Amino acid sequence: MKRRQFLKGVLYGTGGTMVALGGFGTFTKLAPQAVAAAKEEAKTVFSTCEMCTSRCTVAVKVKNDKVVKVEGNPHDGATAGTICARGNAGPSLLYDPQRIKKPMIRTGDRGSGKFKEVSWDEAYAHIADKVKTIQKDYGAETIAFASRVNPQDQFFRLIARAIGSPNTFSHEATCPMSRTTALEGTFGNPYIGADYGNAKYIITMGRNFFEGIHVPMVKGVMKAVANGAKLVVLDPRFSVTAAKGEWIPIKGATDLAFVMALANVMIKENLYDKEFLDQYTEGFDQWVEAVKDTTPEWAEKETGIPKDKIVEIARGFAAARPNALIEYGWRTPWTPNDYQLRRAIMIVNMMIGNWEVPGGYYQKKGAGVLAAFPDQSGYAKPTGGGFGPQPAAPKPAKGRIDGAGVKGTPGQLIPPVDGAVGQITESILTGKPYPVKGWFVHRFNPVISMPESDRLIEALKKLDLLVVCDVYMTDAAYFADVVLPECTYLERYEPIIDQSGLVPKLQLRQPAVPLVYADTKPGWQIYKELGEKIGIGDFFSFKDMEEFLTRQLQPAGLTLDQLKEKGFWSPAGMKPFFMRGNDPKAPAPPTNAPNGKIAIFSHEIEEAVKGEGIPKYKQYPQPEEGKFRFVQGKVAVHTNAGTHNVPVLNELMPQNSLWINTQSAAKLGVKDGDDIIISSGQYEHKGKAKVTEGIRPDTVFAYHGFGRISPELKRAYNKGINDNKLIKNEIGESGNVVTSTTFVTVRKA
Amino acid sequence: MDITWGALASHEIAWGGIIAFYLFLAGVAGGAFLTAALTDLFSKNRQLKVIRAGAYIAPVAIIIGLAMLVVDLGKPFSFWKLLLYVNFHSVMSIGVFIISIFTAFAVVYAYLVWMAAAAEKRIKITLAGQEMAAAKATGMQVLRKPVALLGSLSALGTATYTGFLLSAVTTNGLWHVNFLGIEGIPFLPILFLVSAISAGLAATLIGAVDCSDLTAYKKADIVLLAIEIILLAILYTSVKAAFFSGGMATLFWLGVVVVGLLLPLVLAIYGVSTHKNLVLPVCGMVVIGGLCLRYFVVYSGQLFK
Amino acid sequence: MAKQYVMVIQASKCIGCQACTVACKFQNEVPEGQYRTKSPAVGPTGTYPNVKLYFEKEACQMCKNAPCVAVCPTKASYHNEDGVVLVDSNKCVGCKYCMTACPYDARFINEETGAADKCSFCYEHRVSQGEKPACVSTCVGGALSFGDLNDPNSDVKKLLDKYKAEVRKPEFGTHPNVYYIYEGVK
Numbered sequence A: 001m002k003r004r005q006f007l008k009g010v011l012y013g014t015g016g017t018m019v020a021l022g023g024f025g026t027f028t029k030l031a032p033q034a035v036a037a038a039k040e041e042a043k044t045v046f047s048t049c050e051m052c053t054s055r056c057t058v059a060v061k062v063k064n065d066k067v068v069k070v071e072g073n074p075h076d077g078a079t080a081g082t083i084c085a086r087g088n089a090g091p092s093l094l095y096d097p098q099r100i101k102k103p104m105i106r107t108g109d110r111g112s113g114k115f116k117e118v119s120w121d122e123a124y125a126h127i128a129d130k131v132k133t134i135q136k137d138y139g140a141e142t143i144a145f146a147s148r149v150n151p152q153d154q155f156f157r158l159i160a161r162a163i164g165s166p167n168t169f170s171h172e173a174t175c176p177m178s179r180t181t182a183l184e185g186t187f188g189n190p191y192i193g194a195d196y197g198n199a200k201y202i203i204t205m206g207r208n209f210f211e212g213i214h215v216p217m218v219k220g221v222m223k224a225v226a227n228g229a230k231l232v233v234l235d236p237r238f239s240v241t242a243a244k245g246e247w248i249p250i251k252g253a254t255d256l257a258f259v260m261a262l263a264n265v266m267i268k269e270n271l272y273d274k275e276f277l278d279q280y281t282e283g284f285d286q287w288v289e290a291v292k293d294t295t296p297e298w299a300e301k302e303t304g305i306p307k308d309k310i311v312e313i314a315r316g317f318a319a320a321r322p323n324a325l326i327e328y329g330w331r332t333p334w335t336p337n338d339y340q341l342r343r344a345i346m347i348v349n350m351m352i353g354n355w356e357v358p359g360g361y362y363q364k365k366g367a368g369v370l371a372a373f374p375d376q377s378g379y380a381k382p383t384g385g386g387f388g389p390q391p392a393a394p395k396p397a398k399g400r401i402d403g404a405g406v407k408g409t410p411g412q413l414i415p416p417v418d419g420a421v422g423q424i425t426e427s428i429l430t431g432k433p434y435p436v437k438g439w440f441v442h443r444f445n446p447v448i449s450m451p452e453s454d455r456l457i458e459a460l461k462k463l464d465l466l467v468v469c470d471v472y473m474t475d476a477a478y479f480a481d482v483v484l485p486e487c488t489y490l491e492r493y494e495p496i497i498d499q500s501g502l503v504p505k506l507q508l509r510q511p512a513v514p515l516v517y518a519d520t521k522p523g524w525q526i527y528k529e530l531g532e533k534i535g536i537g538d539f540f541s542f543k544d545m546e547e548f549l550t551r552q553l554q555p556a557g558l559t560l561d562q563l564k565e566k567g568f569w570s571p572a573g574m575k576p577f578f579m580r581g582n583d584p585k586a587p588a589p590p591t592n593a594p595n596g597k598i599a600i601f602s603h604e605i606e607e608a609v610k611g612e613g614i615p616k617y618k619q620y621p622q623p624e625e626g627k628f629r630f631v632q633g634k635v636a637v638h639t640n641a642g643t644h645n646v647p648v649l650n651e652l653m654p655q656n657s658l659w660i661n662t663q664s665a666a667k668l669g670v671k672d673g674d675d676i677i678i679s680s681g682q683y684e685h686k687g688k689a690k691v692t693e694g695i696r697p698d699t700v701f702a703y704h705g706f707g708r709i710s711p712e713l714k715r716a717y718n719k720g721i722n723d724n725k726l727i728k729n730e731i732g733e734s735g736n737v738v739t740s741t742t743f744v745t746v747r748k749a
Numbered sequence B: 001m002d003i004t005w006g007a008l009a010s011h012e013i014a015w016g017g018i019i020a021f022y023l024f025l026a027g028v029a030g031g032a033f034l035t036a037a038l039t040d041l042f043s044k045n046r047q048l049k050v051i052r053a054g055a056y057i058a059p060v061a062i063i064i065g066l067a068m069l070v071v072d073l074g075k076p077f078s079f080w081k082l083l084l085y086v087n088f089h090s091v092m093s094i095g096v097f098i099i100s101i102f103t104a105f106a107v108v109y110a111y112l113v114w115m116a117a118a119a120e121k122r123i124k125i126t127l128a129g130q131e132m133a134a135a136k137a138t139g140m141q142v143l144r145k146p147v148a149l150l151g152s153l154s155a156l157g158t159a160t161y162t163g164f165l166l167s168a169v170t171t172n173g174l175w176h177v178n179f180l181g182i183e184g185i186p187f188l189p190i191l192f193l194v195s196a197i198s199a200g201l202a203a204t205l206i207g208a209v210d211c212s213d214l215t216a217y218k219k220a221d222i223v224l225l226a227i228e229i230i231l232l233a234i235l236y237t238s239v240k241a242a243f244f245s246g247g248m249a250t251l252f253w254l255g256v257v258v259v260g261l262l263l264p265l266v267l268a269i270y271g272v273s274t275h276k277n278l279v280l281p282v283c284g285m286v287v288i289g290g291l292c293l294r295y296f297v298v299y300s301g302q303l304f305k
Numbered sequence C: 001m002a003k004q005y006v007m008v009i010q011a012s013k014c015i016g017c018q019a020c021t022v023a024c025k026f027q028n029e030v031p032e033g034q035y036r037t038k039s040p041a042v043g044p045t046g047t048y049p050n051v052k053l054y055f056e057k058e059a060c061q062m063c064k065n066a067p068c069v070a071v072c073p074t075k076a077s078y079h080n081e082d083g084v085v086l087v088d089s090n091k092c093v094g095c096k097y098c099m100t101a102c103p104y105d106a107r108f109i110n111e112e113t114g115a116a117d118k119c120s121f122c123y124e125h126r127v128s129q130g131e132k133p134a135c136v137s138t139c140v141g142g143a144l145s146f147g148d149l150n151d152p153n154s155d156v157k158k159l160l161d162k163y164k165a166e167v168r169k170p171e172f173g174t175h176p177n178v179y180y181i182y183e184g185v186k
């Protein structure tokens, strides 16, 4: 109870004595504060944010071993010392009493929520025991590992490697996987960045810069817009990004038609850089052939964008060349063949020669890339590995369940480091190609993040072992056998984080304060200790993170203290390096590019799936009358499936609702704020309607990550709509999930 | 609402029912005191019951009112700082002193009235020591007239202060409205003064209901009600219509106008000389109307500013 | 020379991210459920597909002619030497008179202290130490500028010279020190 309310209660209720006592209480309360202020010891710890995986640099303000505030790192030009709402909310997560504080072992049925707190030793022993049994009964490959990509993956994945499981996955299939496939197929590597700040014309196909926040990118795009750049936003709903540019409400799942029509116009009107294409790329002729019929008239029918608008955009984009870009996307799994959209986007980009020039795309400049340029190579040396010598790992007995990376098969399109994480659900339930019996989950919440929550939960219930390491009792942890409490990013070291862009940049994460809950541990320590228990301790041959980091930094000629100083390192005096910045004819091959050329026709992709070497348009159905395409997106104040229970952020936005166009809602008799039922045919979800002019009449939209299933997330539980309850678990052509092809109906509840 | 961008800063009502009630009680206290004191000072037949009722109601009402004010403070235990730190530009700061002075007068006056009454009783009941008591009582009674006079001034101050408190909020379209648009003559102090006297008088009459002849008071009441109706008509035409919309419309038309003014006026005119048993309903309605008026002004002013 | 601190808000650069909202809460230990500032959306307005929307940071407007200061019975609300409207929570009794007087709904009673609370331009802990206010330092969109209008080299002076700026509710004659630039959004 708040003090004031208490006092009031006293005043209303009992008489003078109590009042006097209460009054006395307020006076005495002042004393300890004054004492605390007197011996206050303040410091700033430079580190890296992890409220989302944009991993901005931060300056953590600490007083008497308490984090009082997290701020942007003023030394970092990329963020200009700013951080977003979630980054600012760090202390709220750190001190949240609802964090998990002790390891837990399940005691009731899966999903009953019954757990007992145990010691770390008991937890490790329990896991080691189960792992051995599964290894013996089914083989190590039946244990899958999935984590959201994070700096500690090295430790997590080492467990898999050391026991002989090939089945390691990241979250990427739910996120940028189709882009990764496209970039690898086109440039030979996915480490391609965009120089938004200097662009004069930016077209974004659903990349929602101002809500799907990456602070340096926001800064870049905002700089461009402030300098008068044109921002064209194709999105079926009116995002904040759309509000800052020209909104083109494209029909969902038709983006590729628009991009191919741009190419068609640019070729017809000779608005492309022929010399660039000759020098740096191969296969342009096949592209010319592929887009000869994809006229604006045709694309108008597909996309709903008037043909004149398409021509206007093509001309505007080409006129700004080469300082223009079509954004290649981040969260990209709109359709099963989404990777072809990303390929086409990059091809049209290359048509204006926006490669390695300001306002265009570039190869990220880590030390390894700089090594090839004598005048740049002095700026940085590559970092090393943090592990000591490693024993040989056992060879997995079987291939991966998703066939990722197997040459000459469609699986070749799936990057094997990431994998098609949706396949885990399928293999558990169908036993194909072989059953999955155990699942380790780290810093990932598949129940909310992956499609078809109910089916996923059904799969989880069939597992022999589910281990979840998180900071909350998440919707996945709720079904686990063992829950491992990690400490937060403000309490731990992590391996070096490489955030190189146009210059190399190495970031540090370091503890700002001692552990808030004594029984939580950093991930590296958890997996090292677990490894020792399982009998694979030899693989973890480092003492602690100081040693690990020192080993990493030594080859680069850097020390840990040096990184601690500002929290990150970039070479002093180095200017943003564009390979073609000064000389548009300079050699600028992407690292690992096949034949040293940018592949407009990709032999690699052709090898995987015949006939797909050049992007082809595939028509997906549009919603018939009465149905709606269901799309989703990020909201500025929450992260994916991660922050909805963080007190300050929950307070800002405790739930989402379903956006529906005013006219469509009127037809259904639905009013703003009404309770509704959303149905995909197979699944239903209740929710609230947000009636708005800012969405296509054939589309509905919800912010992602709400409608939480774990009752232990006391603030977020059962609030709002869990989009993935409604979406089918479909595995796209590059292993991606598919999130923009689900149709739903809406009715009043 | 779905989106953080929908979440506007809260348009919280700063002053709620407690303050409205406090303003009402301060008015009643002032009006009751005036009724009692003016009767005491100027009436020939000095209706003792009226004087007593008014004299007792005033301190009780103002003390309860002040208690409510204190309870409504964010920091109830710092109320004394209102006396320590003074801002002569702030109506509230000045008002605190006016009310304090009035409270003191109200208490002293009530005490004097009570002593006289007690002495009178003792004279009737006990024979022993009657002279002493009577002497003591009369000794103090020399203060009664000055207290009544000065107290009346502070009561007038208190009743108008409740209006000035609101009218000083220059950014409030309802509270700050001027009388007939005349710059420098705020409307609310006039309205609240009339309403305070009317409600205070009504409350006093309820206390003195078994009095033999209340005709003069009833007539005064009718006049006051009539003036109030005119004032409200002026208010209605001087401010924007929004103030009389929504739930506030009901409160105004039903509570303030019908219950508080029209019905009592009709009944009062009807029962001016006869019908003694109409005093209670008429006065009851006037009091309720006075309360409704404070609620209406306090809330509507904040809701639709 | 006395300073004239002002904040300039460029609506076109505000992305509604609420970084300011959260930064302010931690900087000023604003209790749960209460805010000194928020940046709500105005809109969407218009009809599909021609819709518009922008954000507008809300907080105390730092009126030169501040009704809250005028009505405060204890002088807890005051202008400091640099023209910043502040609340001395020690003097404040929580009477809420200032809240009724503020035309911008900028004030609230802090549930922990019981005193009136509002944006302070972060005067005590940041601005007087030569730092920018917490919201300005963290503004992701770059919409917020802060400085001394009497300093010809300040960002705020340059912005106000360059663009047409508005104050909110000028009809009340409060003369705010917070300016809004709507270029590109209205």
Ligand SMILES: Nc1nc2c(c(=O)[nH]1)N[C@H]1C(S)=C(S)[C@@H](COP(=O)(O)OP(=O)(O)OC[C@H]3O[C@@H](n4cnc5c(=O)[nH]c(N)nc54)[C@H](O)[C@@H]3O)O[C@H]1N2
Pocket: A052, A053, A054, A175, A176, A204, A205, A206, A207, A208, A209, A211, A212, A213, A214, A234, A235, A236, A237, A239, A250, A251, A252, A253, A254, A255, A329, A330, A331, A332, A334, A631, A632, A633, A634, A635, A636, A637, A638, A639, A640, A701, A740
């Ligand atoms: N605040 C905040 N910032 C974040 C995150 C977060 O959760 N919150 N997450 C981070 C992560 S992991 C990522 S991947 C990025 C993601 O950042 P973005 O890639 O920008 O992702 P979303 O916000 O999901 O934006 C997807 C947009 O695409 C639209 N859309 C859906 N289907 C289609 C379609 O078929 N065609 C077109 N043209 N548009 C479509 C949706 O309406 C939505 O506006 O953001 C990162 N930053």
Ligand SMILES: Nc1nc2c(c(=O)[nH]1)N[C@H]1C(S)=C(S)[C@@H](COP(=O)(O)OP(=O)(O)OC[C@H]3O[C@@H](n4cnc5c(=O)[nH]c(N)nc54)[C@H](O)[C@@H]3O)O[C@H]1N2
Pocket: A050, A052, A053, A148, A171, A174, A175, A176, A331, A442, A443, A444, A445, A446, A448, A449, A450, A451, A469, A470, A471, A472, A474, A486, A487, A488, A489, A523, A632, A633, A634, A639, A640, A641, A642, A643, A704, A723, A724, A727, A739
């Ligand atoms: N339908 C639909 N599905 C989507 C999306 C969509 O827009 N629509 N978005 C997709 C995208 S882009 C992505 S990237 C994925 C993201 O999916 P996830 O990776 O599952 O989501 P996150 O919120 O990033 O984080 C997952 C978990 O990490 C935990 N966590 C946070 N900090 C720590 C820590 O320090 N240690 C440990 N061990 N755990 C921690 C959080 O509590 C949370 O449970 O979701 C995808 N799913």
Ligand code: SF4
Pocket: A049, A050, A051, A052, A053, A054, A055, A056, A082, A083, A084, A085, A086, A087, A088, A213, A214, A215
């Ligand atoms: S975008 Fe925000 S939450 Fe994500 S890393 Fe940066 S500051 Fe942290």
Ligand code: SF4
Pocket: C059, C060, C061, C062, C063, C066, C067, C068, C069, C085, C101, C102, C103, C104, C105, C106, C107, C118, C174
């Ligand atoms: S905005 Fe409100 S609180 Fe701020 S100075 Fe003006 S009147 Fe006072």
Ligand code: SF4
Pocket: C071, C072, C073, C074, C075, C076, C077, C087, C091, C092, C093, C094, C095, C096, C097, C098, C099, C115, C116
């Ligand atoms: S609440 Fe505090 S600051 Fe506001 S008017 Fe009352 S005493 Fe002054």
Ligand code: SF4
Pocket: C023, C024, C025, C027, C028, C036, C037, C059, C118, C119, C120, C121, C122, C133, C134, C135, C136
């Ligand atoms: S200036 Fe300081 S107090 Fe005012 S809104 Fe910004 S952060 Fe909050």
Ligand code: SF4
Pocket: C013, C014, C015, C016, C017, C018, C019, C020, C021, C039, C055, C057, C135, C138, C139, C140, C141, C142, C143, C144
């Ligand atoms: S931090 Fe800046 S961009 Fe974000 S909401 Fe606040 S004012 Fe707008």
Ligand SMILES: [Mo]
Pocket: A174, A175, A176, A330, A331
């Ligand atoms: Mo993502």
